[in-house]
Amino acid sequence: MDLAILSTLNAERAARRATILVTDVESGAQRLVKAADLAADPLAEVLEKQLRMGKSALVEADGKAFFLTVQAPPPRVVVTGAVHISQAMAPMAKLLDLDLVIVDPRTAFATPERFPGVRLLTDWPDEALASLGLDGYTAFVALTHDPKIDDPALEAALRSACFYIGALGSRKTHGRRLERLAAVGFDETATQRIHAPIGLDIGAVSPAEIALAILGEIVKTLRGPRRAPA
Structure with a gap:
């Protein structure tokens, strides 16, 4: 994982803010989506669904496979x-x-x-x-x-x-x-x-x-x- 992503992820975790790490299964490319930025993301609908469930999952969107690693604070x-x-x-x-x-x-x-x-x-x-x-x-x-x-x-x-x-x-x-x-x-x-x-x-x-x-x-x-x- 990129160090910048890891640093941001840890900062969001410490602040009790949710994030989703989006990994392109084919290329391995990763990006971190903060809860505050979710609505503007191209995968907003599927990201919101997984965040509500509080569960990581393998999903398909736009003909591609993504693994969504959900980090949500304990309610x-x-x-x-x-x-x-x-x-x-x-x-x-x-x-x-x-x-x-x-x-x-x-x-x-x-x-x-x-x-x-x-x-x-x-x-x-x-x-x-x-x-x-x-x-x-x-x-x-x-x-x-x-x-x-x-x-x-x-x-x-x-x-x-x-x-x-x-x-x-x-x-x-x-x-x-x-x-x-x-x-x-x-x-x-x-x-x-x-x-x-x-x-x-x-x-x-x-x-x-x-x-x-x-x-x-x-x-x-x-x-x-x-x-x-x-």
Whole structure:
């Protein structure tokens, strides 16, 4: 591999940005396509498909064979709220190869005993998310019902490239949430990114069922066509 390509690939990997190494099978020629440049690439459609799947593959296009080496960051789910729903999400997320991070300054709830093997951040969300960083391979989920915790995190998520943003609550609760977000400068185009009511409509009632519905919606969004944040 060309050293310039390798250097760029490593830089993109460190920044949690996806790339695809395109290798012409016949000639061996290689080029690296960054996720940000994908739409303008001649192989855009097939590249987007493989990137959504997160899998490398041998493909044919324009009468030629190409091997696509997909490098995508591990998807991450950041949750505000060390609650029963996030407890149920933890083992499910692990099975789905989703890195789960819980943010909750209430240290009585955010404990290793309640969340074994899960990364816990007990700073307030504005500090925790600034240190963690939110990117295009991060899903954000607000679960506390406490505006002091959820709202600053939602503001950070809306300012980021998160591929999924969801918030727990009834339509009435979400309506009040939208009013608060509008008061700090977020317009309707921005707040439409929030999935609320959260999760797939499976009639979920228990914490485990709600967790399943949320993770199902996250996976559906992750594997479906991406829409760039406004």
